[in-house]
Every structure is written in structure tokens, then in C-alpha cells.
Amino acid sequence: RISRDIDIFKLIFVGGGNTTTTTQAMTRFRRQPRSGRVLDHRRRVTIILISALSALFVGVNYLSNNGDDYHYHESRNLDKTAALRSNTSDNQSSASNKEEDGMKRNNSLLNLHPASTENLPLCSATRISLTDKNSFDETKPTIFTDWSPAALENWKDRMSFIQRFGSHPQYVKGGDVQPLQNARGEKCTARTSILVDTMRERFDNDENNVTGDVHGRQMKDDLLFFTNDVENPTFMESILKDVSVPAPISQHSAWAGENMGFSVFSAMEQGSSHPFHFHEAAWLGQVSGARLWYILPPGTSKKVVGAKVNGCDYFTGAAALPSGAKACIQRSGEVFYLPPSWLHATCALEPFSVGVGGQGGSPKGYEQDFPIPTVPNEWTEAKERAELAKCSAAVKKQTQTDGAKITSVKEKKDDEQQNWKWFDGNIGEYYDKLERDEHAKRNPNVITSYAVHRWMGPQRKTLDHYILIRKAIYEMVLGRLPPPGEEVTSTGEESYPLRVFDGGCGLGAGLMWFEEHERTWSMTGHTISQEQYTWITKDLPEHKFNVRLLTYDKPLGENESDDKYHAIYSIEASIHSPNLSNTIKAWSDALEPGGVIVIIDDFLSVGVSRDDPDVDLFAKSWIANSVHSTTEVADMAEKNNMALVQDRDLGSQYSIAKLNYRNKAPKLRDEAGRVHQGWLGSKARQKLFLDGKITYRMIVLQKHGDISIEAEHATCAAVATSHEDETLAVEIRPTLMTGKGKEGGAQQECLSGWYCCGKGEEYWDDMAATRTESTKFLTLPRELFGDYLTSFAKHLTEFYQTYPADYPGQDNKKGIFLDIGGTGSVASGMTMVTSKFAHFAGPLDYWVLDSEPSAKKLSNAIVCDIDDCPAAQDCSYDVTFSFTVLEHAARPWKSFDTIARITKKGGLTLHLVPWSYQWHATPADNYRFSHTALTTLIQDRGFEVLDVGYDICNQPELVRQKRKDEHFEVIWLTYVVGRKL
Numbered sequence: 001r002i003s004r005d006i007d008i009f010k011l012i013f014v015g016g017g018n019t020t021t022t023t024q025a026m027t028r029f030r031r032q033p034r035s036g037r038v039l040d041h042r043r044r045v046t047i048i049l050i051s052a053l054s055a056l057f058v059g060v061n062y063l064s065n066n067g068d069d070y071h072y073h074e075s076r077n078l079d080k081t082a083a084l085r086s087n088t089s090d091n092q093s094s095a096s097n098k099e100e101d102g103m104k105r106n107n108s109l110l111n112l113h114p115a116s117t118e119n120l121p122l123c124s125a126t127r128i129s130l131t132d133k134n135s136f137d138e139t140k141p142t143i144f145t146d147w148s149p150a151a152l153e154n155w156k157d158r159m160s161f162i163q164r165f166g167s168h169p170q171y172v173k174g175g176d177v178q179p180l181q182n183a184r185g186e187k188c189t190a191r192t193s194i195l196v197d198t199m200r201e202r203f204d205n206d207e208n209n210v211t212g213d214v215h216g217r218q219m220k221d222d223l224l225f226f227t228n229d230v231e232n233p234t235f236m237e238s239i240l241k242d243v244s245v246p247a248p249i250s251q252h253s254a255w256a257g258e259n260m261g262f263s264v265f266s267a268m269e270q271g272s273s274h275p276f277h278f279h280e281a282a283w284l285g286q287v288s289g290a291r292l293w294y295i296l297p298p299g300t301s302k303k304v305v306g307a308k309v310n311g312c313d314y315f316t317g318a319a320a321l322p323s324g325a326k327a328c329i330q331r332s333g334e335v336f337y338l339p340p341s342w343l344h345a346t347c348a349l350e351p352f353s354v355g356v357g358g359q360g361g362s363p364k365g366y367e368q369d370f371p372i373p374t375v376p377n378e379w380t381e382a383k384e385r386a387e388l389a390k391c392s393a394a395v396k397k398q399t400q401t402d403g404a405k406i407t408s409v410k411e412k413k414d415d416e417q418q419n420w421k422w423f424d425g426n427i428g429e430y431y432d433k434l435e436r437d438e439h440a441k442r443n444p445n446v447i448t449s450y451a452v453h454r455w456m457g458p459q460r461k462t463l464d465h466y467i468l469i470r471k472a473i474y475e476m477v478l479g480r481l482p483p484p485g486e487e488v489t490s491t492g493e494e495s496y497p498l499r500v501f502d503g504g505c506g507l508g509a510g511l512m513w514f515e516e517h518e519r520t521w522s523m524t525g526h527t528i529s530q531e532q533y534t535w536i537t538k539d540l541p542e543h544k545f546n547v548r549l550l551t552y553d554k555p556l557g558e559n560e561s562d563d564k565y566h567a568i569y570s571i572e573a574s575i576h577s578p579n580l581s582n583t584i585k586a587w588s589d590a591l592e593p594g595g596v597i598v599i600i601d602d603f604l605s606v607g608v609s610r611d612d613p614d615v616d617l618f619a620k621s622w623i624a625n626s627v628h629s630t631t632e633v634a635d636m637a638e639k640n641n642m643a644l645v646q647d648r649d650l651g652s653q654y655s656i657a658k659l660n661y662r663n664k665a666p667k668l669r670d671e672a673g674r675v676h677q678g679w680l681g682s683k684a685r686q687k688l689f690l691d692g693k694i695t696y697r698m699i700v701l702q703k704h705g706d707i708s709i710e711a712e713h714a715t716c717a718a719v720a721t722s723h724e725d726e727t728l729a730v731e732i733r734p735t736l737m738t739g740k741g742k743e744g745g746a747q748q749e750c751l752s753g754w755y756c757c758g759k760g761e762e763y764w765d766d767m768a769a770t771r772t773e774s775t776k777f778l779t780l781p782r783e784l785f786g787d788y789l790t791s792f793a794k795h796l797t798e799f800y801q802t803y804p805a806d807y808p809g810q811d812n813k814k815g816i817f818l819d820i821g822g823t824g825s826v827a828s829g830m831t832m833v834t835s836k837f838a839h840f841a842g843p844l845d846y847w848v849l850d851s852e853p854s855a856k857k858l859s860n861a862i863v864c865d866i867d868d869c870p871a872a873q874d875c876s877y878d879v880t881f882s883f884t885v886l887e888h889a890a891r892p893w894k895s896f897d898t899i900a901r902i903t904k905k906g907g908l909t910l911h912l913v914p915w916s917y918q919w920h921a922t923p924a925d926n927y928r929f930s931h932t933a934l935t936t937l938i939q940d941r942g943f944e945v946l947d948v949g950y951d952i953c954n955q956p957e958l959v960r961q962k963r964k965d966e967h968f969e970v971i972w973l974t975y976v977v978g979r980k981l
Contacts, residue, residue, distance in 0.1 A: 123328035124295070130335070136248045138281070141295055141342060143328060144246065144335040151242035151287045151356065152333060158196060158352045161288075166193030168235040169373040172391055173224045175273065175310065176663070179370065180391040188391035189373040192225075192235070194384050196267065199223050200351070203269040224274075225267035228359075231370050236263055243356045246335055249283050261360040268348035273311035276322070276345040277658070280360030280458060285335045289353025291346050293328040298341035300324065302652035303692075308663060311345035361458050420621070421675045427576050427623050431529035434678050435507070439531075442507070444539045451509035453571055453600075454696060456654035464654070465571050466513045469598045472646060472700050473498070473567045476596045477707055487897070488517050488870075496709050497522065498566040503552035503587065504573025508536040511545040524562070526552045553583055555590040564590055566709065569598040580626035581636045584701070588640040593705025597642070600650065600698045602685060604629040608693045617668075618688055622681030630699055637701045646700035651689065656696050661686050716875035718905040719803075719815060726805040730842045734793035739824070739836025750956070754967050757953035760785035780950075784931055788912050788951040788975035792840070795946055795977045796879070799908050800842045807843055815878035815904070817841035820866055820895075821885030822848030823855045825922040834858060837881065844878055867894040872902045880909045884973070887913050887927045893937065900941035900980070909943060909978045915950060916972035934976040943978035950974055 125141040136142060155161040171179040172188040172195060179187035190198070202223060229236035240263060244250075261280065270289075276296070284291075294314055296305065305322050313319035315327075329349070330336045338344060340360065375384065423430040443449040451462040467485060474482035478496055483489050497520045502510050505525030514523055523545035527533055533549045548557065552573070556562040568587045577583040587597050604627055608615065619627050634644035650656065657663050666683040688694040722728070736751065737744035750756035764785040808814045819837050824830045832854060838846040847860045849872060855861040864871045867889055880903045889895045903909055913929045929937075931948045939945060951973045960969065 124326040125293075125328045125336070130246050130248075138337075139339050141328075141339065142337040143330060144249075144337065145333070147246055147285050147333050147335045149243045149246075149285065149287075151239075154242050156288050156332070158200065161352075161354070162193045162196055165235065165238060166191060166196075168192045168232070168238070169375040170195050170225060170227060170232065170235070171370060171373045172388060173226055175224060175275070177224060177226055177274065178662070182387065182390050187370065187373075188388065189375050190384055190388045191375055194381065194388060195223075195225055196352075198385070198388055199225065199267070199269045199272075203271070203351070223269075224272060225265075227265050229263040232373060234372075236265060239263075239265055239356060243285065243287075245283070245358060246285065249335070249337060261358050263356070263358050266355045266357075268346075268353050270348050270351045270353070271310075271312050272348045273313075274344075274346045275308040275311060276305050276343050278341050278343045278655070281338065281340045282357060282359040283335055283337045284330075284355040284357035286330050286332050287354045287356060288332055289348060289350035290332065291330045291336075291353055291355065292349050293330060293336060294321065294325045294345045294347075295328065295338070296322060296325050296343040298339075298343075299653065300343055301649055302657075305343060305652075310347075312347035314345070315347055420677050420680050422677050423623070425623055425625075428528045428530070430623055430676075430678065431506075431527075432531040434676055435529065435531035435535065437676060439535075442535070442539075444535075444541060447509050447512055450507040450535070451513070452506065454656055455659040456650065456656070457659075460659055462509075463513060465600055466510055466517075468600070468648075468650075468698055469510075469569045469571075470514070470518070472598050472698075473500070473569075473596060476645065476700060476702055477566055477594065478709070483517075486517065487894075489519065496520065498709070499524075499563055501525070501555045501565045501568045501587075501590065503555065503568055503570035503583075504576065505532075505536075505547060506571075506573070507532050508540055508543075508545075508547060510569070510571060511536075511547065512540060512543060515543055515545050524548070524555075524565075526550045526555070553577070553586045555587060562590075564592045564595070566592055566595050566707065567598065568595070569600075571600045573601070574599050575601045575622070575624045575626055577626045580628060580633070581639075583626075584633070584636045584642070585640045588637075588642050588701075588703055591703045592707060593703055594707025595703050596645075597637075597701040598698065599633075599701075601696075602627070602689075602694045603633070603697050603699075605693055605695055606631070612693065614684065614688055614691070615693060618681060618684040618694075621677045621684055624681070627694075630697060633699060633701075642701045642703050644699060645702045646698070648698045649695055650698055651696035657690060661690065663690070665690055716905045719878045719907050720807055720809075721802050721906065722804040724804065727801050728803040728805055728807050728843060730797065730800040730803075732793045732796040732800070732840060732842055734787075734789040735839070736789065737836055737839060739833030740831075741835060744835045744838045745833075751953055754955060754959060754963075755953040755971060756956055757951050757973065758787040758789065759952040759954060760787060760950055763952040784949040786947075786949045786951060786975075788949075788973060791947050791949070791975060791977060792910050792912075795908065795910070796840055796842060799879070803843060814843065814845045816847050816876065817844040817879045818862075818872075818877040818881065818902070819846065819848045820880065820882040820899075821850055821888075822883075823850045823852050823858070823861070825888075826852045826854050830922070837883065840881065841879075847877075866898055867891050869898050869902075872898065874901055875904050877902050878904055878907050880907070882911045882913075884912055884914060886911060887917075887929070888922065888924050890924070890926060892927055892929075896937045896941055900938075900943070903943075903980045905980055907980050908946075909938060909980065910976070912951075912973055912975045914971065915974045916968065916970075918966050918968050918971075929974050931974055931976075934974055938976060938978040943980050945976065945978050947977040948975070 123143075125143045126135070126137070127143045127145065128135045129146045130144045131146060155164050168191065169189050170192055172190050174180055179189075182188055227235065229240070264282075264284075266274075266284065268289075268291075276294070278298070292311070292315060294311060300322070304324070306320070309319045314321040314325070328336070335357075379387070421433075423433070441449065448462055451465075453462045453465050455462060456464040463486065470482050474480055477498070498518075499522045500514065502523065502525035505511055505527050508525060511523050511525045514521055525536075525545065525547045527536075527547065527549065528551055530549065533547065536547045550558065552570070554560070555565065555568065568591065574580060574583065584597070591597070602624070604610065604615070606629060608629075610616075610619075610627060615627060618624055630644070630647050637644055666686045668680060668683055668687075685694065689696065736748045738746050738748055740746075761782070764780075764782045768782075817837075817840060819840075822833070822836065824833045824836075826832050832852075834848070835846065845860070847862065848855065848858065849862045849864065849866060849869065851863065851865045853863065855863050862869070862871050866886075880899050886892050886895055899909055911934065913927075913934070915928055915930060917928065919925050931950065935945055935948055952970065953973060954970045955963075955967070
């Protein structure tokens with residue numbers, strides 16, 4: 001017993017008299033069995049000595065750490081025995097650092113002891129007050145001070161938190177932020193109170209934490225309390241009563257409108273961590289404790305970041321800090337903001353470090369979209385703790401097996417590979433059998449169901465490959481930028497009729513995507529799988545592209561009679577080439593000068609031998625006949641009049657390991673009846689990728705010479721215009737109609753039952769006559785105020801009077817007035833209207849475009865979303881018009897793209913939208929538009945502005961007296977009239 005007591009005595013000395021360590025030591029003494037605490041004379045003497053010296057050490061330690069003004073500097077050297085202690089001379093010499101840092105600390109901050117004294121890199125995050133909104137740059141990491149939500153007072157410690165939220169069920173997650181599983185394979189859950197207690201008890205009892213050191217702690221050993229408002233909406237609703245998105249972060253696009261992202265909650269014990277990762281823009285407010293952040297800029301390669309480790313290991317010296325990483329301390333009452341794609345790791349510096357925040361995107365993109373957690377009502381606390389203990393033990397077991405090496409093909413040949421079905425190198429039969437097995441999963445109308453590539457990006461897309469390829473072709477062949485993302489190139493714009501070849505087209509997903517997005521490109525693809533060829537020719541929707549049942553080593557056809565291509569691409573197919581050098585030669589010969597080859601595939605890492613047993617297994621099972629490094633491919637290109645001009649590491653850039661493999665090594669055995677050798681190949685590929693022996697890359701090879709492509713300028717039909725003296729006699733009345741009936745129904749006096757408009761000039765004149773203040777940046781000129789109805793009627797009248805007097809002429813073919821959103825919001829309970837602005841059509845036919853399914857019964861309706869409406873033909877409408885509609889669009893800039901595409905040359909576009917107006921979700925309400933916004937939106941798309949301004953509408957006196965709800969008393973509407981050049 002005395003020996004055990006002396007160990008406790010040593011612990012107090014090792015802890016340097018630290019109060020936390022001393023408390024742990026005395027707690028260890030109290031936890032001894034009662035029979036072991038019977039005091040004899042010798043032991044009494046020992047305990048008295050321990051107590052006296054403990055008190056002495058604690059007192060001296062307190063005086064040494066608190067007698068001076070104690071500061072923590074993020075760029076200061078760290079003392080070996082007290083990681084965050086600065087001596088007196090440091091304090092005196094760091095006045096400038098104090099001002100820069102603005103952070104005072106006491107000795108309770110951290111008990112993690114670094115293995116060696118080294119500099120903590122200077123934080124690169126901007127530090128500003130939340131009240132200083134004008135200094136916020138959303139492209140830079142930022143620490144906001146002066147955050148004071150109610151949570152800081154209401155649940156600032158563990159006990160008050162448990163009292164408020166202890167009954168809510170939670171998932172129990174490991175250091176990889178995935179739920180632990182019990183022996184039955186079920187996700188582990190526990191009530192908040194049990195989870196928080198278990199995290200504390202586990203930390204207190206962890207041998208690695210006895211002195212506050214985390215050496216030896218593994219990433220997956222952690223128990224994390226991490227959830228979001230999609231996974232656990234009831235809990236987060238309670239949390240968010242005391243926390244809200246702080247301004248100016250609330251104005252950030254990641255949390256605006258339908259892109260508002262999701263809310264997150266994070267609680268960690270001291271020494272717990274989130275390893276390096278990245279995602280959309282995010283913010284986290286620290287409610288209690290402190291958090292150490294390590295950050296790296298977007299695009300930092302996986303090679304630089306290295307293996308995933310507990311973030312605290314960088315601080316203690318147990319792991320090497322990635323080159324270029326910066327460290328930032330976040331304390332209670334501070335908000336940390338990270339722009340998109342910044343890599344970051346965190347380390348909890350204090351017990352019960354709690355943060356609440358938000359992330360852009362969806363939890364699904366981060367593998368955090370689990371069902372709402374539950375705990376059986378019949379479970380007692382003892383039962384719940386017992387179940388949780390099983391899960392906690394499972395994470396240790398998991399850690400021991402995750403890193404186990406998968407042996408090579410020679411060692412596995414007799415057991416784990418004996419059940420696999422092999423195809424003796426016949427790639428055609430290989431894919432035929434694979435397609436027969438997977439055919440039921442395909443939907444010919446959904447490209448993602450047959451675009452079988454690696455997932456990329458936060459939304460786990462397999463279509464990003466095509467976006468990257470299109471971008472490379474535009475930049476290298478056309479010398480210009482492509483349309484953003486998945487936007488379709490309009491045939492109404494300048495276009496280039498490229499010839500493009502898909503080398504190994506698979507099920508035709510790439511060909512179909514490019515045909516939909518680049519309508520002037522001529523596409524050809526080759527496959528040697530009969531099943532794939534049948535799918536493309538028999539199952540896919542009608543298409544223009546050409547596909548052949550032929551090797552991609554003959555890109556110009558069997559007789560080499562095709563015209564040469566401007567671009568060739570291959571996605572995860574070139575690796576199957578029997579001889580890649582020959583394939584590169586064939587593709588180069590089939591290219592025009594200046595043309596490009598874009599390859600997305602797996603490549604050997606530098607220094608890895610093709611004879612490596614694991615590489616050999618992959619080559620055999622994946623039929624990867626051409627496993628090469630990019631350096632070797634560059635040499636092949638040089639021999640064939642080409643040069644390597646781009647080499648992108650997609651594996652690191654798009655988180656391939658996490659999205660596709662969850663960063664876990666596979667087991668080389670068939671699962672769920674999957675015995676096709678391709679499944680073994682995919683597992684071998686997974687292992688090679690995680691071991692760093694292969695990389696997933698996009699390379700671009702360009703043929704020497706100058707490319708010559710003539711742009712096609714698509715002709716856009718123009719409106720009918722008279723070249724004679726006599727023109728059409730027509731006048732449009734500035735009236736509003738009910739829209740019920742063929743002729744527009746009855747006339748109505750006001751905009752609605754709530755507002756009458758046409759008060760723009762009256763408002764301005766009254767303001768000019770009665771104003772008491774004159775602020776330049778608030779003042780608008782009088783010419784911006786008017787009556788939208790008068791403006792619309794005037795410009796439509798003048799427009800129609802340019803038509804020939806005999807319009808529509810002998811062929812009696814009229815133009816079209818297109819009323820966008822012209823049926824009203826039936827889905828929101830409104831009555832359908834069919835002709836509200838038919839009188840605006842004048843000599844034209846009146847049509848409506850609406851997303852309402854009920855509009856299908858109308859003979860003059862196009863049913864689609866204006867943001868993306870292929871059914872509306874290019875350059876087909878004399879007038880495009882909308883009336884308080886575009887604020888409901890999800891992406892109004894796309895709406896105006898469509899409007900520009902479909903309006904005839906010389907045609908009019910007229911729109912009325914709200915500027916100052918109440919929320920009105922019919923069925924959504926997303927945007928408000930100033931006069932400058934409308935001007936930019938139409939001028940950037942080839943229109944000249946004929947009129948733009950504001951109309952002011954107010955409630956009639958009777959309405960103000962008898963009706964009251966959320967309606968504003970006065971509203972501002974913005975109107976614009978433009979003509980397509």
C-alpha cells in the first residue's frame with residue numbers, strides 16, 4: 001500500500017503541482033478499496049507527508065503561474081514541462097504581441113506536454129470583432145471576438161449542460177466521426193447525460209491522460225459528441241434557442257436562402273481531436289473550453305498533409321506538423337470562420353470543450369446523414385452504460401485491426417482468392433458479365449445511375465469528371481472558359497463544332513452528358529463490351545452521338561475514314577490498354593494539331609515498382625494492363641508529338657479516399673455474393689490508394705501545332721419589323737385584369753386586395769418637400785420613380801408599332817408573348833389564372849410558361865422551371881414577361897440566362913419584382929432586386945435597358961383600418977424593360 005502511495009506522491013511531482021493532476025492523484029487514492037485504506041502508523045506518516053507536500057506544491061505552482069500577468073502567445077516557444085507557460089521576461093518583451101493576440105490565459109488552459117520545445121506557428125486567421133462587419137472577408141479564415149450568445153451563461157459547464165439537455169438521445173461516435181457499432185452491427189446510441197459522463201470518465205481513467213499527456217492516443221480511440229440538425233433535429237432545436245448564426249456570417253452565401261447549410265454541435269474532452277479534413281464554408285462558436293486549430297490552404301496535397309492522426313499529436317510532438325500549417329487558439333466567446341475547402345484539424349485544449357456552428361452543403365455530403373437516434377425507453381441507466389461500454393471497447397478493437405496489412409496475391413492465393421471468377425484477361429467478357437450483374441440498377445433516364453466512376457466532391461457526384469474534361473477542352477483547345485458547372489452552352493451564342501472521341505465509353509454516360517451540355521459537338525465513342533453496346537443502342541434515350549463496338553485503339557473507325565478529332569478523353573479506361581504506348585500513338589494520330597487527350601485514371605506513385613505484389617494483384621484482378629506513372633505517360637507523349645500540359649491530383653483535391661473508401665483498408669474476400677474478379681480489383685485498388693502506391697489523377701496531353709477551328713455564330717430569329725412607312729396600329733392599355741376567362745376577365749383597380757400602386761413620383765416629391773435629413777448614399781434620382789403599368793404599356797405599344805401594317809402577313813404566323821409564371825401559384829392555394837396579361841400580347845399569341853403541373857391542361861402552356869427549361873426553344877419569343885415571379889426562382893441568374901436564350905433578336909423583355917416586400921412563400925421566397933441588380937442581369941446577357949425604376953404601392957385607407965397581418969403598409973416594386981440586341 002505504501003508503494004502505491006509513493007506512486008501517487010510521484011504523480012503530484014510529475015504534474016508539477018498542477019491542480020488538475022493533484023486532483024487526479026487524490027481521486028486515485030480515494031478509489032482504492034475500503035479494505036486498502038485501513039491506516040496503520042507508517043501509512044499515516046506517509047499520507048501526512050503527501051498532503052503537506054501536495055499543498056506546498058500547489059501553492060508554489062499557483063504563485064509562480066498567477067503572480068505575474070500570464071499570457072499565452074501563439075508564436076512563442078513552448079516550455080517542456082508547462083506547455084502554455086510564459087516567463088516574466090517573455091511578458092515584458094511581448095507588448096506588441098499582446099496587442100496582436102489580445103488573449104489572456106491562466107494556468108488551467110492545457111495539461112498536454114509537448115515532447116520538445118518548438119514554436120507554435122503564428123495564426124494566419126484575421127481577428128476582428130463581430131461588430132466590425134466591414135472588415136470581414138469571407139475568403140479568409142477569421143476569428144470573431146465579442147460573441148455573447150445566451151449559451152455562454154445558460155450552459156457554460158458540464159453540469160448545467162446535462163441538466164438542460166441530458167435526456168436527448170445521441171449517436172456515440174469515434175474519432176472518425178462515424179457511429180460506433182455493437183456486436184450486432186447496430187449503431188450505438190446513448191442519452192446525452194450518459195454520453196457526456198462516459199467521455200469524462202474515459203478521459204479520467206485513460207492511462208495516457210494520467211499526467212495530461214496524450215502520447216499513444218489513437219484517432220479512433222476518441223469518443224466524440226458530434227451531431228447536426230438533420231440527424232438530431234429535436235436536440236439541435238433546443239440548442240439553437242440559445243445560439244444563433246452571428247452577423248456578418250449570417251449574410252454569407254453558404255447560409256442564405258435554400259443554401260442555408262446545416263447546424264452542427266461538437267463536444268470533446270481534452271486531448272480529443274478531429275483530424276485534417278475539409279468541406280464547404282463553416283463557422284464554429286466556442287461555448288466552453290478552448291480549441292486549437294491547425295489550418296492549411298485549399299489545394300494542399302494529401303502528400304503534404306500525411307496520414308490522419310489525432311490533431312493534438314502535432315502539439316505534443318508525437319506527429320510532425322504538415323508543412324505550411326498554421327495554429328490558432330479559439331476560446332470561449334469566440335467564433336472561428338473557415339472559407340470553403342480550407343483543410344483543418346482541431347484539438348480540444350480543455351475538458352468539455354463545446355462548440356456550436358454551421359456548415360455549408362448537406363450532411364449527406366459529409367457522411368453525417370444518419371436516422372434520428374433513439375434509446376429504448378425500457379433501458380435503465382445501468383443497461384445503457386453497459387451497452388455503451390461494449391461500444392467503447394469495440395473502438396479499441398477496431399483500431400487494432402484497421403491498420404492490419406493485407407497480404408499479397410501469392411500469400412492469399414490458396415484461400416481468399418479461390419472463390420473469385422476470373423476472365424483470363426478478356427476485357428470484353430469481363431465487362432459483359434459485370435453489366436449483366438448490375439443491369440437492374442441502371443436507369444437510362446438518369447445519367448448518374450450509369451456514370452460508373454469514383455465519387456468526387458461534397459455531393460458525391462460522378463459527373464464532375466465531365467465538368468473537368470469540358471473545362472480542359474475549353475481552356476486548351478478553345479482558349480476560353482467554359483460555362484460554369486453543369487450549365488448548358490446555349491446554341492444562341494457563339495459555338496464551336498468540335499469533334500470529340502470517348503476512348504472506352506462504357507455505358508455512354510459521358511457521351512450523353514456532353515450531348516446534352518454541348519449541343520454542337522460531334523461525339524463518338526468505342527466499347528468492346530457487347531452488353532454495354534446493347535445498352536447504349538437499345539436502352540438509352542434517342543441521341544445523336546455515334547458509338548461503335550470496337551477497340552479504342554482505332555478511334556477513326558475500322559477503315560480510318562473519320563475526320564480527325566479536336567479532343568479525346570478516357571475515364572478509368574486507359575489503364576486497360578494492352579499497350580498504352582500504342583494507344584497514345586493511335587490517339588495522337590487521330591488528333592488535329594493542337595488537339596488534346598484528357599485521361600482520368602489511376603497512376604503509379606513515384607518510386608513504386610510495377611513488380612510490387614499488391615500492384616501485381618491489382619493489375620491481374622482489374623485487368624490493368626497499363627499501370628504507369630504520369631512520368632512514363634509523359635515520355636510516351638513526347639515520342640508521339642505531344643506534351644504533358646496538365647497533371648492534377650484528383651485524389652487529394654476531391655477527397656477520393658474519404659468519399660469512396662471512408663479511409664478504411666479493405667478485406668480481400670467476396671462479399672454478398674460478389675465474386676466477379678472486378679470486385680477484387682476494386683478492393684486491391686482501394687488498398688493501393690490508401691497505401692499511397694497509386695494516385696487518382698487527370699492528365700492532359702496536347703499535340704504540337706496550332707489548332708484551327710471556325711466559330712459558328714448561330715443565327716437568332718429577329719422580330720418582324722416594318723421597312724415601310726406604314727406600321728401596325730396598336731395601343732396597349734395600362735390596366736390590370738383578373739385573368740379569369742379568355743379575354744383576361746374583369747378589370748381590377750389595384751395590384752391586389754392589399755395594395756394600389758403608381759405612387760412612385762408622388763413618394764419622391766413628398767420626400768423632397770418634407771425631408772429633414774439629406775444623406776447622399778440614401779438618395780435616388782426622381783427619374784427612377786414611376787408607374788410600372790404605364791411604363792410597360794408605353795414600351796409595348798411602341799414595340800408593336802414597329803411591326804408591318806399587314807402583320808402577321810399571308811402566312812398568318814404570329815409571334816409569341818410569353819408570360820413567365822403566368823398561371824399563379826396554384827400549389828400555394830391560389831386560384832389558377834389563364835389570361836391575366838393576355839391584353840399585353842397585342843398582335844401576338846399569348847402563351848404562359850409555368851412550373852405548375854396543373855398548367856399542362858392548357859393548350860398555350862410550356863410546363864418547366866424557368867431556371868432550366870429545354871422545352872422553351874431558342875430565339876422563339878417576341879416578348880418575355882414576368883410579374884412578381886422571379887423572386888421565387890431558386891437561381892434567378894439562370895432564369896435570366898433562359899430569358900436571354902429564348903427571346904428573339906430585337907425582342908422585348910419586361911419584369912416586375914419586389915424590392916421592399918414582406919416574406920411570401922408561394923411556394924418559396926428567395927430574392928429581392930434593386931434597379932442596379934436588374935440592370936446588370938439583363939445587360940450582361942445582351943439586352944439594352946430601355947427603362948428601369950421603382951413603383952411605390954401602399955394600402956388603401958380602408959385596408960389599413962380593418963386588416964392587419966404581416967403585410968407591409970408600403971411596398972417598393974422594381975421594374976425593368978429591355979430590348980435584345
